[in-house]
Each structure stands twice: as structure tokens, then as C-alpha cells.
Amino acid sequence: MNLAGALILAAAVLYVTFFPAAGLPALGPAFNPTTGAWTMAADAQVTNRMLHIAGLRQPVSVVLERDGTAHISAQTDHDLFLATGYVHARFRLFQMDLMRRQGAGRLSEVVGKAAVDSDRFELQLGLLRTAQAEWAQLQTDDQSRQALVAYAQGVNDRIAEAESMHQLDAMFTLLGYQPQSWSPIDSLLVKGDMTQTLNFTDTPLVMALLKKSLGADLSSEWFPILPPNQQSPYDIGPYAKPTIGPIETMSEVTDAEAQSAAALHQRLAALPAGLVAKGGASNNWAVGGAKSTSGGALLAGDPHLHLTLPAIWFQLTMDSPGYHAAGVGLPGTPIVLIGHNEHIAWTLTDAQNQQTFFYQEHEDAAHPGRYLWNGSWQNYKTVSYEIPVQGAKTQHLDVKLSVHGPVISERGQTTSVWWTGNLPSQDLGVLLRIGQAGNFAEFRNALRGWLAPTHNFIYADDRGNIGLISAGYYPLVAKGQPWLPMAGTGEFDVIGTIPFDDIPQAYNPPDNILWSANQRQVTSSYPYYIGTASNFFDAGYRANEIHRVLSQPGKLSADDMSALQTDTRDSLAAEIVPVLLQSLSKERLNAKESAAVDLLRSWDFRMETNSAAATIWWYFWGWYLDETFKPWWKSRAVPVDYGVVFNALGQDLEAWTLHDPGNRAFSAPGVGSRTAPDALRKSFHRLIGDAAKLLGPEPRSWSYGKVHQRVLENLAQISGLNYGPRPDRGDANTPLAAGGYPSTDGPSWRMVVDWGAQTFQAIYPGGQSENPASDWYTDRVDTWWAGKLNPMLTWDEASSAAGAWTWDLRP
Amino acid sequence: MDLGLAAVRLYIGIVLAAALALAGVLLGVWWSPFVVGLALGALDRRARVAVPVGAAIGLLAWAIPLAAVHIQYGLGPTAQSLAAIMGFDHRGAVPVVLTLLVGTLLGATGAWLVSAARFMAPGRSG
Numbered sequence: 011m012n013l014a015g016a017l018i019l020a021a022a023v024l025y026v027t028f029f030p031a032a033g034l035p036a037l038g039p040a041f042n043p044t045t046g047a048w049t050m051a052a053d054a055q056v057t058n059r060m061l062h063i064a065g066l067r068q069p070v071s072v073v074l075e076r077d078g079t080a081h082i083s084a085q086t087d088h089d090l091f092l093a094t095g096y097v098h099a100r101f102r103l104f105q106m107d108l109m110r111r112q113g114a115g116r117l118s119e120v121v122g123k124a125a126v127d128s129d130r131f132e133l134q135l136g137l138l139r140t141a142q143a144e145w146a147q148l149q150t151d152d153q154s155r156q157a158l159v160a161y162a163q164g165v166n167d168r169i170a171e172a173e174s175m176h177q178l179d180a181m182f183t184l185l186g187y188q189p190q191s192w193s194p195i196d197s198l199l200v201k202g203d204m205t206q207t208l209n210f211t212d213t214p215l216v217m218a219l220l221k222k223s224l225g226a227d228l229s230s231e232w233f234p235i236l237p238p239n240q241q242s243p244y245d246i247g248p249y250a251k252p253t254i255g256p257i258e259t260m261s262e263v264t265d266a267e268a269q270s271a272a273a274l275h276q277r278l279a280a281l282p283a284g285l286v287a288k289g290g291a292s293n294n295w296a297v298g299g300a301k302s303t304s305g306g307a308l309l310a311g312d313p314h315l316h317l318t319l320p321a322i323w324f325q326l327t328m329d330s331p332g333y334h335a336a337g338v339g340l341p342g343t344p345i346v347l348i349g350h351n352e353h354i355a356w357t358l359t360d361a362q363n364q365q366t367f368f369y370q371e372h373e374d375a376a377h378p379g380r381y382l383w384n385g386s387w388q389n390y391k392t393v394s395y396e397i398p399v400q401g402a403k404t405q406h407l408d409v410k411l412s413v414h415g416p417v418i419s420e421r422g423q424t425t426s427v428w429w430t431g432n433l434p435s436q437d438l439g440v441l442l443r444i445g446q447a448g449n450f451a452e453f454r455n456a457l458r459g460w461l462a463p464t465h466n467f468i469y470a471d472d473r474g475n476i477g478l479i480s481a482g483y484y485p486l487v488a489k490g491q492p493w494l495p496m497a498g499t500g501e502f503d504v505i506g507t508i509p510f511d512d513i514p515q516a517y518n519p520p521d522n523i524l525w526s527a528n529q530r531q532v533t534s535s536y537p538y539y540i541g542t543a544s545n546f547f548d549a550g551y552r553a554n555e556i557h558r559v560l561s562q563p564g565k566l567s568a569d570d571m572s573a574l575q576t577d578t579r580d581s582l583a584a585e586i587v588p589v590l591l592q593s594l595s596k597e598r599l600n601a602k603e604s605a606a607v608d609l610l611r612s613w614d615f616r617m618e619t620n621s622a623a624a625t626i627w628w629y630f631w632g633w634y635l636d637e638t639f640k641p642w643w644k645s646r647a648v649p650v651d652y653g654v655v656f657n658a659l660g661q662d663l664e665a666w667t668l669h670d671p672g673n674r675a676f677s678a679p680g681v682g683s684r685t686a687p688d689a690l691r692k693s694f695h696r697l698i699g700d701a702a703k704l705l706g707p708e709p710r711s712w713s714y715g716k717v718h719q720r721v722l723e724n725l726a727q728i729s730g731l732n733y734g735p736r737p738d739r740g741d742a743n744t745p746l747a748a749g750g751y752p753s754t755d756g757p758s759w760r761m762v763v764d765w766g767a768q769t770f771q772a773i774y775p776g777g778q779s780e781n782p783a784s785d786w787y788t789d790r791v792d793t794w795w796a797g798k799l800n801p802m803l804t805w806d807e808a809s810s811a812a813g814a815w816t817w818d819l820r821p
Numbered sequence: 822m823d824l825g826l827a828a829v830r831l832y833i834g835i836v837l838a839a840a841l842a843l844a845g846v847l848l849g850v851w852w853s854p855f856v857v858g859l860a861l862g863a864l865d866r867r868a869r870v871a872v873p874v875g876a877a878i879g880l881l882a883w884a885i886p887l888a889a890v891h892i893q894y895g896l897g898p899t900a901q902s903l904a905a906i907m908g909f910d911h912r913g914a915v916p917v918v919l920t921l922l923v924g925t926l927l928g929a930t931g932a933w934l935v936s937a938a939r940f941m942a943p944g945r946s947g
Binding site: 023 | 852883886889891895901902903905907916924934
């Protein structure tokens with residue numbers, strides 16, 4: 011009995027210490043104090059160090075500011091990129107590993123079955139194939155190839171060091187695996203992840219389902235090509251003459267097409283967040299020297315992304331004989347993506363043009379395994395993958411490729427996808443050349459090679475010039491309706507891109523201002539199709555507000571730029587609330603409703619946490635949309651989640667409320683004949699009743715901070731390592747972007763440059779380290795939350811600043 | 822105090838075993854308390870002696886390096902982070918207790934296993 015008990019206990023103890031069990035990691039390697047997760051305590055400490063790094067050709071100096079901002083100074087370009095790889099891996103190796111695994115479809119190898127769907131989809135979509143093709147394209151003397159190779163060596167130097175010193179990030183220990191060597195293709199995968207997050211969309215599938223259920227007339231009216239509302243394009247022409255014929259119509263969506271679209275849409279909707287772009291939100295603008303108080307050009311930018319801990323960005327200054335840039339880059343890539351050099355500054359927003367096209371391949375029983383294209387039957391190419399799954403059997407995946415791209419659904423109809431992200435795009439080379447550019451001509455020339463994702467690159471230089479180019483690949487189809495899935499028989503194929511000279515762009519405009527906030531960049535007279543209003547340009551409210559502020563008389567300062575980045579004025583509210591109040595002017599109101607009206611009447615349309623009017627407005631807008639469109643959704647049995655097209659319907663509702671109050675949309679089946687004021691009043695009454703139940707009887711106490719919060723989510727989805735939720739201002743329409751409840755996306759990096767005053771300021775939410783035990787995990791959050799910026803120091807300023815550390819890297 | 826030769830041997834053995842277990846853990850051989858526990862069980866088959874001593878050695882072998890980490894770097898943020906990762910909010914005591922428990926169990930089970938086996942072995946006495 012005694013021996014049996016001892017045997018059982020010993021076996022149990024040995025099992026749980028050597029093997030993962032019950033959701034816990036193997037306790038021995040995970041928790042032992044010498045090599046286990048406790049080593050994150052040592053990893054969190056940074057000291058002055060002298061290190062020997064394999065592969066360096068000359069000594070490299072690294073200065074780490076008090077907040078971890080890295081300044082890397084090297085005597086050769088090779089050493090600069092190698093040291094950058096080392097520094098990135100020192101602070102972000104687990105993040106880098108997750109990102110490359112996501113792109114390569116290897117997440118389930120370390121996290122198990124939960125990631126299999128993601129892996130299968132990624133391997134189908136083809137980030138790995140594209141990264142391999144990009145790598146194969148690079149000549150041996152190509153600068154970006156050399157940068158990628160040196161960077162990979164730096165990462166691998168750190169992996170070797172961390173393994174020998176038992177300082178791998180604790181997540182490796184807890185998940186029970188060691189990182190594999192870093193390769194240049196891994197860096198290209200990280201870039202591919204971003205491309206996918208920003209511009210792989212499923213909107214043609216959604217449009218097909220809407221067209222089928224709502225009918226051609228309503229879907230055409232509600233989801234038009236050109237935006238129904240007033241927006242603020244930055245490139246107002248004149249434009250080049252059209253080089254292609256007008257878009258022709260094609261047949262209605264058939265039942266089979268709709269079923270196929272529904273199946274694929276559901277599959278994509280079930281994927282983890284970030285794999286399918288859900289609409290972008292970023293701001294940037296520039297002010298010419300003639301309109302700035304300092305006399306120099308101003309530039310401001312805040313790309314809005316999923317806010318994670320660790321942050322998506324790593325801040326650094328890179329300095330070598332051939333490359334000097336300061337700003338932020340993606341850990342895993344060897345360059346500065348947004349920042350400035352000695353002469354120019356740049357930042358970007360997503361350009362939003364349609365870059366994903368779905369093709370239904372024509373197959374028949376007489377030609378099994380083949381598809382009809384341009385009049386002849388083609389064989390699919392097939393690529394096979396093995397997907398290792400932690401704790402389960404390895405899965406096999408065959409991916410079929412047509413001329414359009416990978417087949418991603420064979421349910422109902424065989425559907426393949428053409429996506430610009432699958433075009434090999436030498437973005438790193440472009441970014442290297444941007445970092446080396448000294449004027450607008452060089453900047454613009456560099457961007458000729460940029461394909462995907464399309465971005466609005468804004469520019470300001472030390473001679474007062476400003477420019478904006480929406481660079482990238484703008485697919486043109488020969489004919490058809492590219493906002494719907496198209497037949498794959500050849501007539502509707504992508505035949506090229508809009509010529510570079512014709513893409514949206516502007517340089518030194520007469521009013522000395524340029525801006526982009528994911529709005530349609532051009533007016534209705536632009537001669538090319540670039541996407542519909544709902545696929546997926548922003549509704550334009552942020553752009554309208556930015557344009558309103560910038561175009562006011564007088565000169566602007568860097569402080570004005572910073573203030574505009576945290577502007578919480580909802581320009582949609584500024585349009586709609588007066589109409590709402592007018593519609594209520596003769597309405598009998600109860601005490602709560604009267605109090606709410608008083609609040610709205612005195613409101614400045616700012617979505618501040620202490621504003622009760624902001625709460626009323628935001629609830630009201632949701633109710634108003636529901637009141638108008640929900641009956642249609644119900645009566646037509648629309649199979650698309652209402653929230654998916656919330657943004658597009660909002661543009662319609664805005665336009666009708668202001669200019670077409672008798673639109674038939676207000677008279678949905680079952681609600682009778684109505685106008686906009688009728689729907690406004692009904693929505694208001696319902697909102698006040700519901701809000702009172704939720705927030706209490708006194709409208710003045712309904713402060714926005716009670717209902718609107720923001721959270722920074724841990725990248726590994728460990729909720730205990732999140733920051734927040736915490737009440738925050740802004741909404742989806744304000745320059746300080748904070749859509750969602752709670753809001754999980756927003757300004758991932760704010761930068762303000764004043765070339766006249768030679769000031770460079772920036773901040774991002776989070777910190778330089780992925781180690782949650784480090785002071786640098788969340789140390790920047792409060793500054794960011796308060797809307798403040800930190801100075802971007804030069805090398806000299808950083809090295810003499812209090813609290814700085816120096817690493818002396820030697821060959 | 823007259824300890825007697827056997828007792829002296831036992832105490833020396835215990836001290837050596839503890840040093841071995843600690844050295845093993847410091848060198849990354851985190852399971853060394855289990856092996857040392859096995860040896861202890863062989864040294865003294867009385868479970869009432871071997872098991873608590875094995876447990877104490879296991880505890881010390883894991884606690885001393887942990888204390889060293891605390892003295893050198895501070896354990897607070899790390900313990901809180903590990904607790905958060907494990908789903909215990911930021912209750913840093915949880916991973917500390919779990920860590921010490923693992924060390925203790927490794928030493929105790931090793932000692933118990935061998936002392937129980939020896940107890941069952943033929944020709945046992947006393």
C-alpha cells in the first residue's frame with residue numbers, strides 16, 4: 011500500500027513536472043527558478059553592457075533611452091541591420107516568432123488545435139508563397155536582400171545568446187518550445203501579416219449576399235460606388251483621361267453564387283481577428299511652410315491599428331553611412347517604416363482601394379479537376395503543406411491555385427481569390443530608399459515600387475514642401491462588377507494597375523494643407539474604379555474634421571497638430587444633432603427627454619468621457635440606424651450581420667437625413683410611410699427609455715466614460731496582461747479614433763514633426779519590451795492616454811540623457 | 822552532545838544531498854531534488870525521516886535560487902505577471918507557492934519512493 015502510494019504520487023509528480031497537463035505547462039522547466047519563467051526577472055533588467063556579436067564587422071554602439079528607445083550607430087550598413095535584428099530580438103523575440111508563425115501557418119505547432127483554422131487559411135491565402143517569391147526575386151547585390159540577411163543574423167545571435175543564458179522570453183518556456191532560427195523570409199512574412207490585416211477583404215462576398223437578399227435596386231442605392239455623403243478628398247484633380255472603358259454590368263447573383271458566397275463569408279467571419287481587414291482608420295496630414303507658425307513644414311500622423319501589448323511598433327534610430335532614419339519599425343523587419351531622416355519626414359494611412367477580388371471558377375463534370383479560362387481548360391496547380399499541431403496529429407493541406415490565385419472555397423462553387431498581397435512587393439527596398447531620400451522627387455520615385463498594401467504616404471521636408479501619394483497597386487479589371495464575385499473565365503480578370511502618374515497624389519497644393527484619413531482620395535470625376543463606398547473607404551468624418559481644422563484661417567503650430575490628433579469632435583454629430591433637435595422642437599417630451607434635449611442643445615459635439623450628451627448621441631445614432639434598416643433586414647432575411655455594413659449604411663442615413671428625408675428607406679415593410687423626422691423622433695424616444703434603464707433616470711449622469719472604454723490587449727490573448735479597460739474619449743468618427751465598445755483599436759503611434767522648429771515628437775501606447783515584468787511593458791501608456799508626446803531625441807541627446815544605457819557591440 | 826557515528830553520517834549525508842540538489846538546480850538540472858530524494862530514501866529507509874528531509878531539501882533547492890533572483894532583481898513584477906498568465910489575476914503569491922511546492926514534491930516523492938521500496942524489500946528488519 012505504502013509503495014503503491016509512493017509510486018502513484020511519484021509518477022504524478024514526475025508527469026506534471028515533465029509534461030504539460032490540464033492546461034498547465036510542464037511545471038519543471040516552466041517554473042524552476044534557474045531556467046524557467048522566473049528568468050523574466052533578469053530579462054527585465056537592462057544595464058550597460060559590452061557584447062561580442064557574431065557577424066559584426068566593426069563595433070556598433072547602442073544607446074537605450076530611459077524609456078527603451080534604441081539608437082543604433084554602426085560604421086557599415088551591414089552592421090546596422092545586424093544590430094537592429096539583435097536589438098529587436100532582445101526585446102520582442104516572442105512577438106516576432108508569433109508573427110512569422112501566423113504568416114507561415116505554423117501557429118498550431120505551438121498553441122495546438124485552436125490555431126488550425128488560422129493556419130489552414132494562411133497557407134491557402136499564400137503569405138508564405140509570396141514571401142518566398144519576394145525573396146527569390148532579390149538579386150544578391152540588392153540592398154534590401156543584404157539588409158534582410160544581416161538582420162536575420164542579428165536575430166539569430168540573440169536567440170543563441172538567450173538560449174545560452176536561459177533568457178528566452180518566458181512565453182517560450184511556458185509554451186514549451188524553442189524558437190527556430192530566423193530567416194529573411196520570416197521578415198517578409200511579418201510584412202505580409204500587415205498587408206493582410208490592412209487590405210485582405212471579403213466585401214465582394216458581402217455585396218453578393220446583400221444584392222441577393224435586398225435586391226438589385228436597394229443594394230445599388232444603399233451601397234453605391236461613389237460615397238453618398240459629403241467627403242473631403244485631398245486630390246481634387248484635374249485627372250488624366252480614362253484609359254479603360256466604363257465598367258459593364260453582369261448578370262444577377264444566382265442562388266448557387268449566393269450560397270457559395272455565404273459559405274465563404276461565414277468561414278472568413280469565423281477566423282481570428284486580424285486575418286480579414288475590417289476597415290481602416292488612420293490619420294495623417296501635412297502643412298506647408300507658408301501656413302506654419304515656425305515657417306517650416308509640419309507633419310502629423312497616427313496610424314490606427316489593433317492596440318496590443320507588446321505594441322506593434324518598436325521605436326529606434328538607425329544610423330550608418332548609407333542609412334539614417336528615426337521612427338518606428340515592425341519588430342521582425344530591418345527598417346524604419348514611419349519616421350524621418352535629416353531632410354524628410356513621412357507617415358502613412360491605409361489607402362483602402364479594393365485589392366481583393368473573388369473569382370468563381372467554371373468547372374464541369376466532363377473536365378474533372380480543371381477550370382475554363384480564356385476558352386481552354388486549365389489544370390490547377392497544387393501545393394501541399396503539412397501543418398504540425400501541438401498535442402494532435404499533423405494535418406495535411408493541398409492548396410489549389412488557378413490563374414487568379416488560391417482556391418479558398420469549394421463549397422457550392424469553386425472560388426479563388428486575387429489579392430494584391432499575393433503580388434511580390436519589394437516594400438523593404440522601397441522603405442530603404444525612402445529613408446535615404448532627401449527630397450520629394452526621390453521620395454516619389456521610391457514609391458513607384460510599392461505595390462501592397464496601398465498606403466497614403468504623406469511627406470514634409472526641411473524646405474517647407476509637403477506631398478501626399480496614395481502609392482500601391484490599383485487593380486483594373488477589363489469589365490464586370492468587381493465589387494461582386496466575378497466569373498473566372500477570363501473576361502473579368504485583373505489586367506493591370508492604374509499608372510503611377512495617375513494614382514491619387516498631390517504636391518504643395520495652393521492652400522498648403524494635405525490630409526488623409528482613409529477617405530476616398532479623389533472626387534467623383536476620377537476616371538478609374540478604385541472601390542466602392544463600402545469597400546471599404548472610411549465614411550469620411552475624420553477627414554472632414556481634419557480638413558475643417560486645417561483649413562481655418564491663420565497659421566498652425568506643432569501644438570495644433572498634437573491637439574488635432576486628440577480631437578474628439580464628431581463631425582457626423584455636428585451635422586445630425588441639429589436636425590434631430592429640429593425634429594423634436596414640437597414634440598411632447600417627458601422630463602428625461604427634455605433633459606436630454608437640453609444636454610444636446612448645449613453640446614460642442616466632443617466625445618469626452620465626462621459628456622452625457624456624447625452618450626446620448628452615440629446611443630441615438632445606433633438606434634436611428636436600427637430604426638431605419640432593421641425592418642429591412644428582417645423582411646428581406648438578409649444573411650449578413652448588420653454590423654458588417656454599419657459604416658456604409660451610416661453614410662446613406664446621413665445623406666438622406668440631410669438631403670432626402672423622404673427616402674423610401676424610412677418606410678420599411680411593416681412600419682408604414684415615414685420620413686426622416688419620424689424615424690428621428692421614434693429613435694430618440696426609444697433611446698431615452700432604454701438608456702434610463704441602463705444608466706439611471708438622470709440623463710446628466712450618463713457620462714460617456716461609463717459606456718465607452720478602451721483596452722490594450724495582450725498579443726498572446728492573455729487577458730491578465732491587458733491594460734484596461736479604462737474609460738476613454740473619442741469614437742469611430744473622431745480624429746482620436748476609438749470605435750468599439752470597448753475600443754481595441756486606435757492610434758498606434760502618434761508623430762508630430764515641425765521642420766521649422768526642428769522638433770520631432772512621438773509616442774505609442776505600450777512600451778519597448780514584451781516582458782510584462784519589465785518597466786518597459788506599459789511605461790508609455792499614460793503619456794499616450796493623456797495625449798502627450800515624447801521628444802524623439804538625436805543620438806547626442808539620447809546618449810547624454812539621464813537614465814540612458816549603452817551597449818557596446820563588438821565583433 | 823553525542824551524536825553517534827550513524828547520526829553523524831546521516832547529517833553529513835543530508836548536507837551533501839542538499840548541496841547536490843541545489844547545485845543541480847543552479848546548473849539547470851531542475852529535477853535534481855527528485856534524484857537526491859531517491860538517494861536519501863536509500864540512505865535512510867525510515868519514511869518518517871527520509872520524506873520530510875527530502876521535502877526540505879527539495880524546497881531549499883528551489884527556494885534558494887528563487888530568493889537569489891528576488892534579491893538580485895526583485896520578484897514582484899515577475900510573480901504578478903506569471904500569476905496573470907496563469908489566470909490568477911495579479912496574485913503573485915500563486916506562482917511562488919506553486920514553484921516551492923514543485924521543488925518540495927520532487928524531493929519528497931523521490932525519498933518516499935525508495936524508502937517505501939526498501940521497506941517492502943525481502944529481508945527487511947525493524
